[in-house]
Amino acid sequence: MTARLHAWLLAALLLAAGFGQAQEEAAEPAPLVEVVQPQRMLVRDELVTFGSLRSDESVMLRSEIEGRVARLHFREGEAVKAGTLLVGLDDAIVRAELAQAQANLLLAERSYVRAQNLFQRGASNAQALDEALGQQQAMRASLALAQARLDKTQIRAPFDGVLGLRQVSVGDYLDAGQDIVNLEVLDPLKVEFRVPQKAVSQIHLGQSIEITLDTYAGERFRGEIFALNPRLDEVGRSQAIRAHIANRDQRLKPGQFVKVSVILAERPQALVIPEEAVMPLGDRLWVNLVVDGKVAPREIRTGRRQQGRVEVVEGLDGGESLISAGWQKVTAGMAVRSKPAGATP
Incomplete structure (x- = not known):
């Protein structure tokens, strides 16, 4: 009877010990971790x-000749087209010079015509004809010079653009090369x-x-x-x-x-994961996956990092669940409970 009592007490103690261990295991649930899915996004080097x-294009408009500003044909900051008249210098003297050149040319042309007639009748020699021709050509050159000087009294936009702030006013006397206004292509x-x-x-x-x-x-x-x-x-x-x-x-x-x-x-379709999901071990990089509720480590190779994310060039195909928070407290093969990153447990 005593032996049976001892056996019964031993069985009861073993059963109690097993029940206590089960209670202890039930009191310590699987650790909770946060998981994320790899994403596809544009990554650049x-x-x-x-x-x-x-x-x-940028130019400071300047006068090529001296003269007094007679007219301003623009407003500061406005857009203008190529060829638009911007500034007119006083051209009274230049116009007078042009008229004089036109008169001289007219006289030279008539002299040349007379010299031709005389030469054809034998009343003049070739030298006189050549001199008349030379005088005519010189007067044409003088007229072209006077016309060019007149043209330079009008300053025009060399290309389409936006004007800046002018440096002159009406009545200012400009030296050759003096700044007037800048023109910019924006x-x-x-x-x-x-x-x-x-x-x-x-x-x-x-x-x-x-x-x-x-x-x-x-x-x-x-x-x-x-x-x-x-x-x-x-x-x-x-x-x-x-x-x-x-x-x-x-x-x-x-x-x-x-x-x-x-x-x-x-x-455009690079695979990226959060940087916090990557575990450096020596010179190798790992991530912890959750497969059938258990931890499964996997080695990866990374590429470019940007804005808290890292590109994965080898080791993942995009369909995995990665542990992004809590991987420090788990080991390979351990059962875990998971929730999406940022979600309320």
């Missing part, structure tokens, strides 16, 4: 530098920037660029490279480059400082 905006604009010597081989004509500037935070303006300086700067060992940026609404202004991104390559 970019070379980032800085540059400035320039007018596509659409398109030029982007001038430099790249270091080591990146020169990656740049080519027709390559796309994007610029950003503080004035329009978050916006990117796209352009295209159209000129490369074949000579590198000997001091900075860099190459000067120019690109065109469309500016139809004229929101961009010449002289603005911009951040330039030269697009080296684009992958």
